[in-house]
Amino acid sequence: MTSFTRRHLAGGAVGLAALAAPHVARGETRRWRMVTSWPKRLPGPGMSAERIAERIAALSGGRLQITVHAAGELVPAFEVLDAVGGGVAEMGHTAAFYWQGKQPAAAFYTTVPFGLTPAEHVAWVEAGGGQALWDEVYAPFGVKPFMGGNTGVCMGGWFRAPLGGLSALRGLKVRALGLGGEVYRRLGATPQTTAPADILVSLQSGVLDGAEFVGPGTDIALGLYRVAPHYYGPGFNKPNGTGECLVSLSAWKGLDADLKAIVAHACATEAGYALSEMERLNAEALAALIERHKVKLESFPAEIVEAARVQAVDVLAGIASQNTLARKVHDSYTGFRDRVAPWSRVSIRAVLEARGA
Template sequence: MTTRRQFTLAAATGLAATATLAAPTIARAQTVKWRMVTSWPKRLPGPGMSAERVAERIRTLSNGRLDISVSAAGEIVPAFGVLEAVGNGVAEIGHTASFYWQGKMAAAPFFTTVPFGLTPAEHVAWIDAGGGQALWDELYKPFGVKPFMGGNTGVCMGGWFRREIKSLAELRGLKLRSLGLGGEVYRRLGATPQTTSPAEILTSIQSGVIDGAEFVGPGTDIALGLYRAAPFYYYPGFNKPNGTGEAIVSLKAWETLAPDLKAVVAHACATEASYALAEMERLNAQALGVLIKEHNVKLAPFPADVIAAARRQADDVVAELGARDAIAGKIHDSYKAFRDSVADWSRVSIEAVLRARVG
């Protein structure tokens, strides 16, 4: 006869065994798997690596509860298909740049860069402390995504050209890979902007489809080999004085996350926004020296008449953008007011320090 003690022991043993067998199943059920689509060639220095690091940090900080696989441009969707893919649920998260969406929402470029606009530090101040993030969320909500700063390539360069630019007149008629508001400024200076994806820039220059291109800065541009086809490298990057990359999360996927996982995603993106800027300062400095000393790149400032004309055109381009619709007007007014408010401080702080440093 089975005693009560024997029955209790057997039951306890059975429950323990059941719990042991069930534990892995429960652990597996708690793991959330996401797909990240990006606008970048795989592991491209700068934005491509930012995408990888965002995914890695989320995985680590969540102790594996949120596991993200990263796909380069073209593996699941093309470079300029990231917003639609995330908004439609093809992927839960994307890594890209807001100015790619100018055709869908006029004000999107404000969240990457504006010609003669905010520098990287100023841009971060506007987003995090000046009301920019709330406006960004409002702009993107109809597209089903939530945006975060997810990297920054810093101050960009003016562009690579197949031939020397000695005056404003020599820009006219050139076909240039240039996106966002900077592309519109180049158009008004007489060039023809092209929306070439990053992976196709070099072959497009080599084949003569385009005459030049702007992309990021030395640390990223060197990886694309642009110096092989366009040896003239111009600065300043009036067209892109900042280089914020964005991580966009599907609102549907976001709303299903536990609060701690939402905090993990937000923290991972913020960390990358800071780290990427530091990393790109190092890479840009190193790569610029290599380009000049080893690849005979001809580094030069734009002629004064190019900068003067570009500044005039940029004022009109940005003002016209702000008049496109109500949300564009709100974002334009916020951005402009913030730029105006920090101008004096930037002049007597960073600008003055840099002038003093060189004597």
Template sequence: MMTKQTTRRGLIAGAAAGLAASAVATPAIADGNRKWRMLTSWPKGSPGPGQSADRLAKRITDASDGRISIKVYGAGEVVSGFEVFDAVAGGTAEMAHTAAAYWTGKTAAAAFFTTVPFGLTSREHMAWIYHGGGQALWDKLYEPFGIKPFMAGNTGMQMGGWFKQPIRSLDDFKGLKIRIIGFGGDIYRRLGATTVAMPASDIFTNLASGAIDAAEFLGPWSDEAFGFYKVAPYYVWPGFNKPNGTGECLIRRDLFEELPVDLQTVVQDACIAEHAYALAEADWKNADALERLVSERGVTLMPLPDDLIAAARTEARLVLDAALAEAPLGKEIEDSYAEAQRKAKGWGAVGAAAYQSIRDA
């Protein structure tokens, strides 16, 4: 979670300057076709969300027969990964690929549209967004910013992170400096750690230099590609703070609403397709990468200690209550999300969870 907010006017001005310097200030519509820029929070083409962004752009471009042509920019090419929301809201770019958990400093309830600690799994989250009223609440939350959001990629269940030293008790955790975002960072601070928010591209350098002692990012596939195992060999689980990895496509609302109906459908269907494809990809690639990290990379898998999990569960409730107390739509979104989790728990107990317990016994 961002700890310091750049002023809106300054941020947008800076973003605009960056675009000019990069010679990417193309018009939104040329020769009857729309030319859009997609800014992302990921290094260009990086495994997981970076590849989702590229595929989403191609899906929309191809399915629209070039009537919407999208060029993708990685984090830092135009603005930093933490500035893409403001760039779209301010009109600097037409769209972005990112994650709602980055925007809790703007509106705390945004986290529910990526993930919250001890919250919905990926499939449960999809059910809430598509069928439980989640999309309507998301639209309502982002409407003041002039942004239309869609789910558009998912990195699945997350791991607990990379540590330079083993974590065997809550005491081992205290005093560590950890890269983490969202409400998980608030929980970790209450448990005695020092937390730092930084873009994915900066994590390895800071781990290697000793500027941070640990880092949480995504799952085995993406984490392996960034090389975190080279400098922090202890890989902990479960990722209680991020049980889901929904990515979001942000589009300037005025641009989306002025699209003809067939192009609106193209955009929506492309987002749905990418979300489903990316989640399946994450499950497959994470399984491969986890085996490789242990058998070839010398990584030590460690469960987070019981006392840390118990303390985190207690703190999670306090963190959410404090963050949402004055947040726009906070209670409405949390109530809807909680109802979705209640339904999922009941069905899961006799459905997927029950089956996996007997299959894997």
């Protein structure tokens, strides 16, 4: 058992493990495969996938063993949803906004331009009706979704050349996914859906002029700073970074109640732990990028942010108009954002302003 596993078997986890104990004697073992959208053990989402598998094995007393596969080992990065729903693998770890072409409402479950922050997003999913709608969105694809990690507030992106203003975006080929990608398109850029493992090579070759991925703690591992030294914020395009863990509905229905509880618990624990870890990693990586690698940390020109905010409203309205379920998710999400915003202003924003950072 790894030191990580020992640290995370306290409290409720021990209770869940105890539930599984009577079954271990029968020698029952299930072996599942988890396909992911990430390079092997990528800091952030790649490690979230590994930790979820470790927790499930430990909490189940070995009854449920999961082998994690990096993007491309069994299926390409952007085929995880179909692979899990189609029975190629029992689990997947990915990001919901990859599936907006299949169901527009899916994008709300990763991040929305100018949308909910990580804490607000968790509140919406867990306590604001978001999970029930998420289950409804994914049921036709044969999977059950869980929050399975979070990379926190993201950055705006890496660019090979500085952005002098809104006109500088016109014609740029930018790796930008989800609804943020559509905002970039409306600002004149050409969004690209480049898989994470291919971003660096695409920047080096000039196939991409810029790329957004996650935040410093993950971006540094891809080495994007080597060829695109201009690092822009704020991440208006991705203010949150929820990773999702998918379970095949047929496999899920075949689990005993205690194993279902273990899977759900492992995902929920990772959603919280990953956000905490990324706060640390992002802070450390940002310092390394600036001090060691001489990255130029820059702010988007005000006219880009202002134009993006206007376009984001229209993008969300367009998603809501596509089908009834998309409208339900849109209304739930934006309604929650409107209700929580006054509190966020007098709590988090006010505290940050008060402490001067």
